[in-house]
Amino acid sequence: MFIGEYKHSLDEKGRVIVPSKYREKLGEIFILTKGLDGCLFIYPLSEWNLFEQKLKQLPLTNTNARKFVRFFLSGATECNTDKQGRILIPNHLRVYSEIEKDIVFIGMSNRIEVWSINKWNSYNEEEFSAELIAEQMEELGI
Numbered sequence: 001m002f003i004g005e006y007k008h009s010l011d012e013k014g015r016v017i018v019p020s021k022y023r024e025k026l027g028e029i030f031i032l033t034k035g036l037d038g039c040l041f042i043y044p045l046s047e048w049n050l051f052e053q054k055l056k057q058l059p060l061t062n063t064n065a066r067k068f069v070r071f072f073l074s075g076a077t078e079c080n081t082d083k084q085g086r087i088l089i090p091n092h093l094r095v096y097s098e099i100e101k102d103i104v105f106i107g108m109s110n111r112i113e114v115w116s117i118n119k120w121n122s123y124n125e126e127e128f129s130a131e132l133i134a135e136q137m138e139e140l141g142i
Helices: 020-026 045-056 063-074 091-097 117-125 130-139
Strands: 005-009 015-017 030-034 040-044 077-079 086-088 102-107 112-116
Touching: 005 015, 020 040, 020 102, 030 045, 030 063, 030 091, 040 045, 040 091, 045 063, 091 112, 102 117, 112 117
Parallel strands: none
Antiparallel strands: 005 102, 015 086, 030 040, 030 077, 040 112, 102 112
C-alpha cells in the first residue's frame, strides 16, 4: 500500500528520484501515465494489469469509454528506476502535468500520484468540506 507525501525535484534531464518507501513496492517495472486532476499516475505492474483489464471491458461503441481508454493508454510508458532510484518523466507527461522542477509524490493505496508542486498547492487551497465529501461517499457505499 502506498501512503504519504514526498517532495522531490526534477534534474536538468527530466529525471526524479522515486521515494525509497515506494520503490520496493513498485517492483522492477511499473507504469507511468496521465492521471486525473492534472497529475500523473504510477501503477505497479500488477495493479496496472487489473486496471487495464477494466479498461478492456469498456464498450468500444461508447464514445466516452473510447476517450477514457485513449486518455490513459496513449500517455502510458513502462518505467524502471536507475541505480540512483530515478525515473525519467517523458516530456509529453511533463507538459500534461505542468511539472517543471518541484514534484510531490502522493501515496494513494494502490497507485502513486505525481503532482507539480504548484498544482498540488493550488489543489489543497481549494475549499474543502470533509463532511460534504463524506455524504457523497455514503452514496457510493463507503
